[in-house]
Amino acid sequence: MSVVELSNLPPRSQEKHLAIIEAAKELFLETGFGPTSMDAVAERAGVSKRTVYSHFDSKEALFDSIMSQMCSVLGAAIQAQIDVMMEQAAQADGPDPKMPEMLQVLGCRFLTLITDPTDVALFRIIIGEASRFPQLGREFFEKGPKKLSEQLAAYFARQHELGSLKIDEPHQAAWQFLAIVKDPIHLKLLIGLEETPSEAEIKEIAARGVDRFLKIYSA
Structure with a gap:
């Protein structure tokens, strides 16, 4: 798949x-x-x-660009918080007394992004097309969940x-934290059983998730 880099284009071409x-x-949505x-x-x-193909050589490349954009937004917001936490x-x-508070902020940011209606819709597409276009699912996994x-x-x-x-196994704990925080709200959104949660609901969901996680791993 080939995609023209936006930064290498003149202003008019960037608009296109x-x-x-x-x-x-x-259209994908x-x-x-x-x-x-x-x-x-x-x-x-x-x-x-012809202009479309001059920017993206295939529909897969076009979708991959959109998916990368989505992952970049998610990644940037999460990365900023993790940078603060690591510092x-x-x-x-x-022992870090502010660690529970930091996990709560991270959980809220994570939930806000993955429950956004556009992100939910794109996630449905990735799942729906994964069997026919496994590279799309692979790209999403590498750029999104795995990196996080x-x-x-x-x-x-x-x-x-x-x-x-x-x-003892931080990578396993990382996956568990993300799973505990997002489920079952994310699954319910994907299958249409829930509406987008409010800010107050997100805080409550994140708090429950952080509490469950700390009960497992607190020293």
């Missing part, structure tokens, strides 16, 4: 590039990955089909060193 991505995102054609994307974006943990020389779990594992390893948590 972004218009193509936005049009494709709308409306009709799914399979039924969406590059012709339809070109028409919705107000550009020629605080690096300065500590014993690795960042969180490093934080848990440091908290284990400080004596705040008792964690």
